[in-house]
Amino acid sequence: MFALVDCNNFYVSCERVFNPGLNGRPVVVLSNNDGCFISRSNEAKALGLPMGGPAFRFRKTLEAHRVALYSANFALYGDMSSRVMNTLAALAPSMEVYSIDEAFLDMTGFERIGLETYVRSIRHRVRRDTGIPVSIGLAPTKTLAKLANRMAKKNPQFEGVCILPDREAARRAMASMEVGDVWGIGRRHTEFLNLNGVRTALDLADAPPAWVRKHLHITGARVQAELNGDSCLPLELVRPPKQSICTSRSFGSAVTDEAALGQAVAHFATKCALKLRGEGELAALVTVFICTSPFEQKHRRYYGTRTASLLLATQDTLAIVRAAAAVLGDIFKPGLSYKKAGVILGGLAPVAATELRQASFFDPEPLQVQETSSKLMQALDAVNSRYGQGTLRIAADAGTGWKQRQEKLSPHYTTSWDDIIEVRVDS
DNA sequence: TCTGGGGTCCTAGGACCC
DNA sequence: TCTGGGGTCCTAGGACCC
Numbered sequence: 001m002f003a004l005v006d007c008n009n010f011y012v013s014c015e016r017v018f019n020p021g022l023n024g025r026p027v028v029v030l031s032n033n034d035g036c037f038i039s040r041s042n043e044a045k046a047l048g049l050p051m052g053g054p055a056f057r058f059r060k061t062l063e064a065h066r067v068a069l070y071s072a073n074f075a076l077y078g079d080m081s082s083r084v085m086n087t088l089a090a091l092a093p094s095m096e097v098y099s100i101d102e103a104f105l106d107m108t109g110f111e112r113i114g115l116e117t118y119v120r121s122i123r124h125r126v127r128r129d130t131g132i133p134v135s136i137g138l139a140p141t142k143t144l145a146k147l148a149n150r151m152a153k154k155n156p157q158f159e160g161v162c163i164l165p166d167r168e169a170a171r172r173a174m175a176s177m178e179v180g181d182v183w184g185i186g187r188r189h190t191e192f193l194n195l196n197g198v199r200t201a202l203d204l205a206d207a208p209p210a211w212v213r214k215h216l217h218i219t220g221a222r223v224q225a226e227l228n229g230d231s232c233l234p235l236e237l238v239r240p241p242k243q244s245i246c247t248s249r250s251f252g253s254a255v256t257d258e259a260a261l262g263q264a265v266a267h268f269a270t271k272c273a274l275k276l277r278g279e280g281e282l283a284a285l286v287t288v289f290i291c292t293s294p295f296e297q298k299h300r301r302y303y304g305t306r307t308a309s310l311l312l313a314t315q316d317t318l319a320i321v322r323a324a325a326a327v328l329g330d331i332f333k334p335g336l337s338y339k340k341a342g343v344i345l346g347g348l349a350p351v352a353a354t355e356l357r358q359a360s361f362f363d364p365e366p367l368q369v370q371e372t373s374s375k376l377m378q379a380l381d382a383v384n385s386r387y388g389q390g391t392l393r394i395a396a397d398a399g400t401g402w403k404q405r406q407e408k409l410s411p412h413y414t415t416s417w418d419d420i421i422e423v424r425v426d427s
Numbered sequence: 428t429c430t431g432g433g434g435t436c437c438t439a440g441g442a443c444c445c
Numbered sequence: 446t447c448t449g450g451g452g453t454c455c456t457a458g459g460a461c462c463c
Contacts, residue, residue, distance in 0.1 A: 031431035038431070054430035072431080099463045186461050217437065219461075246433055253428090295430060342432090405429090435462075444453075 001107040001138055002235070003119060004145040005088060005126070008133045008153070010101035011039035014080045015070050017131035018413045026067040030055055033250050033405045034071055071409040079414040083130045091122050096235045104142060104235055119161050139164040142233045143226035146183040147173060147201065167229055174201035174227060184223040189216055201227060241350065242279055247271040248342020252405040254293070255338045260401025261290060262328060267397045268343040269324040273317040274389075276345055277377060282313035284347030286320055288327040293339040304331030313349055316373040317380065320345070321396055 007013060011029040016022045026043035030036065037044075037053050047061055055062065055069070062069065081100045089095055092105035110118045119136050126134050137148030144164055151173055152162035164170045180190035182201050192215065198204050204212070205227040213221040222232045247268040255261050265288055276283055289305035308323045324343050383392045411419035 033429090033431070035430050052431085056429040059429095074432095102463080184461070188460060217460090219437070242434080244434075248432065250431065293430085340431090344433095433463090435460100437460085438458090440456090442453100442455085445451090 001110075001115065001140060002142050002145040002231075003092070003105040003107045003122075004098075004137045004142070004149045005103050005105060005122065005134050006136075006149050006153070007084060007101035008135055009039055009041055010081075010132070011070075011072065011077050012041045012044075013132050014077050015068075015073075015410055016041075017080070018076075018410070022068055026065055027070070028055075028062075028067055029070045029072055030408070032072055033252055034069075034407055035250070038072065069408045071406045073410050073412065075412045075415045076410065080130065080132065084126055084132055084134075087126050087129045088122070091125060094235055094237055096237060097239070104145065106235055107138060115165075116161065116163060119163070123160055133160070135160045135162075137162050137164075139170065140229050141226040141231040143183050143223055144170055144229070147177060147181075147227075150177070150181060170227075170229065171202060171205075174205055177201040179204050182223060182227070184219060189220065241281065241348065243346070243348060245272050245275050245279070245281075245283070245345045245348070246342060247275070248289070248340060248344075249404060250340045251338070252403045255341075255402050256336070257401060258328075258332050258334065260399065261332065261338055261341060262325060263397065263399030264341050264402040265290075265324050265328045265343060266321050266394065268341065269321045270317055270393065270397050272343050272345050273315060273320045273377075274381070276315045276320075276348070277381065279348070280351050281348040282315050282351055283320065283345035284310050284313040284349070285345065286310065286323040286327065287344040287346065288324050288331065288341070289344075290328070290331060290338050290341045292336050296337075296339075299336075302333060302336055304333065306331050307346070309347075312370075313347065314370075314373070315351065316370075316377060318373070318376075318394065321394060325396065 012027045015027060015029065024043070025041070026047055027041040028037045028044045028049060029039040031038045035054060037049055037051060037055065040049055040051065044067060047065055047067070049058055049061065049067070061067070077100060085095075085097050085103060088103050088105065092107065093109070094106040096104040098104055107115060107119070115138060119138060123134055123136055126132060135149055135152040137145045137150070137152050138161070139145040139148045148162040148164045152158045152160055155162075164173055177200060179185055179193050179198055179201055180187070182204065185193070185204070193199075193204065198207055204224060207224065209221065209224060212224045216223070225232050249264070249268070251264070255264065269286070285307050287305060287307040289303065291303040292299065292301055294301055306327050308327050310319065310323060314320065380392055384390065413419060
């Protein structure tokens, strides 16, 4: 049996842990740039504020009901997430951390204690130790556990826990669920399935397998098998290494200036390089993209992107920033209002394989230079991890020609001493 | 005026190898 | 008149997830 533990309204719940006055009130957390709703309390959902809805379109509702607004505080949410995951890790023999607010647990063997009793105790423990409310779905496959979790959230009478122990229980639950709410069935497939008379999860489970395989491909076939109790998706106990690393941002106001765009790209490349070293990987490909607003009616959208191959895979910030700057020069078109830019690293390989790395015939940098670079990066990371990111940075990343909007940011309660002191003084 | 960020997997087609 | 079989790698596009 798999349990899916999912934090309720996770980002809002994190804000509430440190500000209990928010309980019972409508609360929303906004995306970067304070643009869209990315987490809503139940009270906010009841007001009709949609997931992903742009905040400016709902200003009247937000004001009329005095909805509490927060800028996304990912430092806080990431730290709260690890508290939740650490708590869960102690309560099951194995666990897969599926996302910032979800984990699958292996519940094999707990039948002897009584699954429901045990799962309720997990729920209580997480609430007690972290302050975060969770819902739990339990079933013989991951896809059915997701479905059970959704049932637990939708129906208050379940009190946060829903178990689908056998085929009959699963079929009853599937009959009441729209096919588009099944894990792995997105908007396009929902449209296609509805057109073909497949409306509920049960309809999909009972559809001819060859037809599903043909139109929804191998991933859809797996979903169908899982709905029928045939487990195809095992717990992934160790996170596989990343295949790409991306840093991108929308700008608070449009950027037209090439120099300002260059500062943003240098900043994103720097962040990517830091993440890359954190993963213990080297990158061989650097992609840069810049684009104008997709919502702008008057002008056609420009989306410029290009990838550069590095002669030798690296994790050196300077080399990656240099490569990114060169790519930017290729795709920059003057006279446009840029709304977003980003850097993506690809061709990743573990540092551990460095000795096996194929050197380049044309490589201008001998091995000694690479060793120097590695020491420089270690020093850079040591200074910044002690005194704060950005304390020591390269000149290209020093400018402020681009900015994000972030007007309602809560303190970094769990990751910054300065922010805790600020709270004490304020109150 | 104002609309997020970061990923994965699958398929098909092209180019290439022996 | 007739032209094989078995592969890999790369890229673009589509679909999905949170």
